[in-house]
Amino acid sequence: GNSVTQMEGPVTLSEEAFLTINCTYTATGYPSLFWYVQYPGEGLQLLLKATKADDKGSNKGFEATYRKETTSFHLEKGSVQVSDSAVYFCALSGTTDSWGKLQFGAGTQVVVTP
Amino acid sequence: ETGVTQTPRHLVMGMTNKKSLKCEQHLGHNAMYWYKQSAKKPLELMFVYSLEERVENNSVPSRFSPECPNSSHLFLHLHTLQPEDSALYLCASSHRTGPYQETQYFGPGTRLLVL
Numbered sequence: 001g002n003s004v005t006q007m008e009g010p011v012t013l014s015e016e017a018f019l020t021i022n023c024t025y026t027a028t029g030y031p032s033l034f035w036y037v038q039y040p041g042e043g044l045q046l047l048l049k050a051t052k053a054d055d056k057g058s059n060k061g062f063e064a065t066y067r068k069e070t071t072s073f074h075l076e077k078g079s080v081q082v083s084d085s086a087v088y089f090c091a092l093s094g095t096t097d098s099w100g101k102l103q104f105g106a107g108t109q110v111v112v113t114p
Numbered sequence: 115e116t117g118v119t120q121t122p123r124h125l126v127m128g129m130t131n132k133k134s135l136k137c138e139q140h141l142g143h144n145a146m147y148w149y150k151q152s153a154k155k156p157l158e159l160m161f162v163y164s165l166e167e168r169v170e171n172n173s174v175p176s177r178f179s180p181e182c183p184n185s186s187h188l189f190l191h192l193h194t195l196q197p198e199d200s201a202l203y204l205c206a207s208s209h210r211t212g213p214y215q216e217t218q219y220f221g222p223g224t225r226l227l228v229l
Contacts, residue, residue, distance in 0.1 A: 043223045
């Protein structure tokens, strides 16, 4: 079945540091890939997505590239801010599931200190 | 994402109470979802409704009863819950086209505490 594996957190870094959160997946066919972010006390918000191999999703300074050869979708940001402190979820939507449901990773907590 | 609203935002209930969670989407979507988010555990998909028909029920106990009266509204009726049911309950919606779906948009969640 489909699965998503994320690096465990918490990831703690200083403001303006470079952030990478690793995400790898297992899926049949050609899934769509997503990064969602959950700020404290809130629901999940779509951060970015990519629907085919080599696509790059980007938003709010975050980027992730759909790498089919390595089955990865790593999230990166060049210079984080305190306001980026949140939990980040990698997810995929498979094409063999007739209902296209999302498969989430366990989430990675990011803490950015001033 | 203000397109999906949930009420109440916080709920405290005893094990013998009956309560309902409400979700409303203003995005013109045709599929709605309930998720459970517990501390230290991955998101759990509970129910999926597509065109108001329940299409998935992930072995959820019968003390959780979903209802989808139309494509914009989704309810989760709760009765005789257990303390381990305390969690953040998230509603989401999406636009389904055949076997594929567009992005799911989430509400802010209802934080439930069962005493």
